Every structure is written in structure tokens, then in C-alpha cells.
Amino acid sequence: MDKEEARFILKCFRPDGADADNSDFSEALRMAAADRELGEWLSKERAKDAEFSEALSRLTLPDGLREEILAGLAAERGDYPEKDEFDGSLIGALSQVAPPRELRGEILAAMERSVPTAPEASGARRHWWRFGVPLAAAAGIALAFVMSRPGNPPSGPSDVVSSAVPISHVEEAALSRLGTKFKLDLKEDDHKRLFQAIRTRGRACPEGCLPKGLSEVPGIGCMDLNVDGKPGVIVCFRRGEGDEVHMVVFKAGDVDGAKLPGGAPAAEQRGKWAVARWKEKGRVFLLFGEMEAEQLDELF
Incomplete structure (x- = not known):
């Protein structure tokens, strides 16, 4: 492992130490401990991650933001072909979504534990797929969130499109x-x-x-x-x-x-x-x- 490979892997290292037992992370951490330049870079990266997470925790979502986003999506529908049934179904499903109160806190907590980046270009590492897991998980959560409603899980398009x-x-x-x-x-x-x-x-x-x-x-x-x-x-x-x-x-x-x-x-x-x-x-x-x-x- 060279210094650039170690730098790439360490960008995905979770601050809570959950990746410490992984061989790739362990090797990269040993290199950071032995190499002063790499160690200083890792320290700055961790500090920036902490600042970013802390800044997000201070955000207060404005009242009516969800309604404004949905209204913007609906207004843009005028620019799409009338027969685009998929877009109509998706916007209809979004209009029925009621985000759980604890969702924002859970997202912020997850961001504190993981910093996702793009997969390694060379594809030569055994565990390259681990670095894409946070992105895949986020996509899966978003899809499940959109496609489910409390007390009435959808089984098809007719379940998520409101009749009026x-x-x-x-x-x-x-x-x-x-x-x-x-x-x-x-x-x-x-x-x-x-x-x-x-x-x-x-x-x-x-x-x-x-x-x-x-x-x-x-x-x-x-x-x-x-x-x-x-x-x-x-x-x-x-x-x-x-x-x-x-x-x-x-x-x-x-x-x-x-x-x-x-x-x-x-x-x-x-x-x-x-x-x-x-x-x-x-x-x-x-x-x-x-x-x-x-x-x-x-x-x-």
C-alpha cells in the first residue's frame, strides 16, 4: 500500500473505530502513525469532519420547507410530457410522505460515523465495496422512505397515487x-x-x-x-x-x-x-x- 492508497482508504474511516479491525484500515492507520505528513493530513481531515458534523447539528429546518419543495416539483411538472406516468406516480407518492420526527437526528448521527467517498478507481482492493456501502444504504433508505406510508404499505402504483x-x-x-x-x-x-x-x-x-x-x-x-x-x-x-x-x-x-x-x-x-x-x-x-x-x- 502506498501513501495515496492509504489516504483514499482513510477518507472512509469511521471516527467511532468500527473499522479498526479491518486489515486495509489497520495498515493505512499504521502508515499514518509512521508517516508525519500522512498523519497530519489525517488529523486535519478528522477535524474538518467534526466541524461539518457539528455545523449540521445546529441547522434548524424552516417551517414549510417540505411543502415548498413539493410545490416546486409539482410546478415543474408542466415541462414534462403529459403521458409520463412514472413521474406522476413518484410525485404523488412524495406528496403522501410524512417524515418521522427522529429522522433528522438519525441522519446526523450516521454522518458522524461515516464519511462516504467514491469507489477506488483501480478496483484492485479486496474490500473496495465497503466504501460504497454508505451511499448504497442512503439510496436504499430514501427508496424505502418514499415507497412506504404508515399503516398502508404500497403493493403497486395504484397504492401510491392519490385519486385526487x-x-x-x-x-x-x-x-x-x-x-x-x-x-x-x-x-x-x-x-x-x-x-x-x-x-x-x-x-x-x-x-x-x-x-x-x-x-x-x-x-x-x-x-x-x-x-x-x-x-x-x-x-x-x-x-x-x-x-x-x-x-x-x-x-x-x-x-x-x-x-x-x-x-x-x-x-x-x-x-x-x-x-x-x-x-x-x-x-x-x-x-x-x-x-x-x-x-x-x-x-x-
Whole structure:
């Protein structure tokens, strides 16, 4: 074993001494004890590992992080082919995941015991596979975590795909898309031509269910919005210069909107956005505007 091989092996040495009896680790440790340069390098590596582990233990995960990540994934679904069933199933499964409270602590504890690196390029060592075990274990944990739910272990795709997307997921996905510089799939101001194009694309159309305050407002265009594999559309309207409202439309069977009102909704404030939700004629609607909730209510 030369110095570079010893350095590579020692990068994977667990601080708790669990690898001390392994022959490769023992030989590398003896070299570090005899070689001053290698010994100083190992000391610095262990110090950096300890600092990194300590820094991670001080992290506090912000409230709502999981929801923001899922919303971002859902918003990105608009860029994938509609028939990509695997992606839809995966995002649907993720939306049902409730991480156990103790998971973060267990991950940090594991990181203190192991520092994974890439397998040795030469592949000549007897125990090269040991160095990939932490990575493989992490992948296995992630897969098992995603594919299991408390009290209802999945046996196939039908077990992990929810029959209806929570209305909160649709709202977060829409706000995520509208909060960035988006590009319309179609630009059209005439309602008739705009709604015909939406129907042609196989999306739920708002025709016949527009709030009275939008019936005479010219359109801007539309863009597809897929959430957890369910197809919807965002229709944009311009009330005046710099004054836009955006209507999200999904089929009622694709969105969990059982508690939505059937008549005129009451708008709520979400930061700078006012949001209204309702259900009508087999469709679920959300209306967004950068305004006060009272102003959005005036459209109904």
C-alpha cells in the first residue's frame, strides 16, 4: 500500500473505530502513525469532519420547507410530457410522505460515523465495496422512505397515487409558477378562441363559469399546469395596465375540493396574492390576483 492508497482508504474511516479491525484500515492507520505528513493530513481531515458534523447539528429546518419543495416539483411538472406516468406516480407518492420526527437526528448521527467517498478507481482492493456501502444504504433508505406510508404499505402504483390532488398542492404549484417569470403556451385575447384552444389541448376549460367581473375582460393567454400528474390550465386575463388576474382550472375529479363552495367564494390573502377557490359544473377553480382580497371579491 502506498501513501495515496492509504489516504483514499482513510477518507472512509469511521471516527467511532468500527473499522479498526479491518486489515486495509489497520495498515493505512499504521502508515499514518509512521508517516508525519500522512498523519497530519489525517488529523486535519478528522477535524474538518467534526466541524461539518457539528455545523449540521445546529441547522434548524424552516417551517414549510417540505411543502415548498413539493410545490416546486409539482410546478415543474408542466415541462414534462403529459403521458409520463412514472413521474406522476413518484410525485404523488412524495406528496403522501410524512417524515418521522427522529429522522433528522438519525441522519446526523450516521454522518458522524461515516464519511462516504467514491469507489477506488483501480478496483484492485479486496474490500473496495465497503466504501460504497454508505451511499448504497442512503439510496436504499430514501427508496424505502418514499415507497412506504404508515399503516398502508404500497403493493403497486395504484397504492401510491392519490385519486385526487389536495387543493393546497394546486394552490402552491400555481403560486410557484406565477411567482416566477413564466412563459405562456398560447397568447390570445379573444375568449372564444382562447377557450377553444384550451379544449383542443384536452384541458378543463373555464367557459361558462367566468366570474361576472371577467366576462368582458380580454384574455392574455394560457399555460398548462400539471400537479401530481393531474392536468390543469392557468388562464390569464388583463383588467388594465399592470392589472392581471389568473384563473386555474382542473377537473373536479382530479382535485380534492369537497369542501369548496358552489357559489361565489370569499377571497383570502396569501401575502401579496389574493386567492379565491370554488367548484362549478364539474370543475375546480382558483383565481389569483396581486391585490387585496376585497378587490378580488368584487369580481364575483
